[in-house]
Amino acid sequence: MKISTNIVAGAAGALLLNVIHELARKNIKDAPRVNELGEEGVVKISEAMGVKPPTGNKLYASTLAYDFVGNAFYYSAVGKGKSKNIWLRGLGLGLTAGIGAIALPKKIGLDDQPVNHSKLTQVLTVAWYTLGGLAAAAAAELLKESPSNGESE
Template identity: 50%
Template sequence: MKEIENIAGGLAGALALNVLHESYKRFDSEAPRVDLVGEEALTKTVESVGLKAPKGEKLFGLTLAADVVSNAMYFSAIGVGKKKHLLLRGAGYGLAAGLGAVFFTKPLGLDDTPVTKTNKTKILTVAWYLAGGLVTALTIQALKGKISDKKLRSLLSF
């Protein structure tokens, strides 16, 4: 049962991360555009094996699906280890992913402009991955019954 809780938590964190990315980019020109980095990565990967890469909405949809799956798998690892360090692991995994997106995109041969355009863009990139990691940890805690409904509601109220 532990694995299902971890996977469900990872999926919750991945969905939260993608909702942040997809929603905020519609309102702010300085929003991180991780979707563009993902589309470039998918295109280069497909073309490297001699296939024709999808374009337009199909490319967007495939990239979004790959992003949700890969982030869910990554975030699900937050649930492995001692339960008392779950939130700390969530924060650590989120920070590591956000910093990786900012600092490793270019060395991986991808255009880093969508995540490094401005300082605000960089900060939001890291903050949103941090949020994904924390949503994952809180979801796993809730699924394991380690967090009461009352405490969860107070954590989620802004």
């Protein structure tokens, strides 16, 4: 698949993930608060770079943008390799991202409570990242070129 197609597929997965996170955090008591992790990360990175971190709506918006771009590039890997494995790659990328989202924050110096405050929160975190990976796979499947147009199977 072309790089641009992979990025579009990745963006589809990232978009679905962000929409789910935003809707759920406003409506489900034990929903993961990935935005809080992201905001803490933006503040720490800004401070480490000697830059005044954004606050309020600017912090929220920049975190959402960084999260979208990072996830889009991550999920864009779904289109690399043989087309017959797109769905397995989407599943694997999603599961890996979800497990990483609950396992890594504390290890990198972030408060892990937003994704680990209950078993339901952990399950939802993994489930939503997995849905993002599968959405990227679905988009890649829809966007892939036909074999006659040069795609390698």
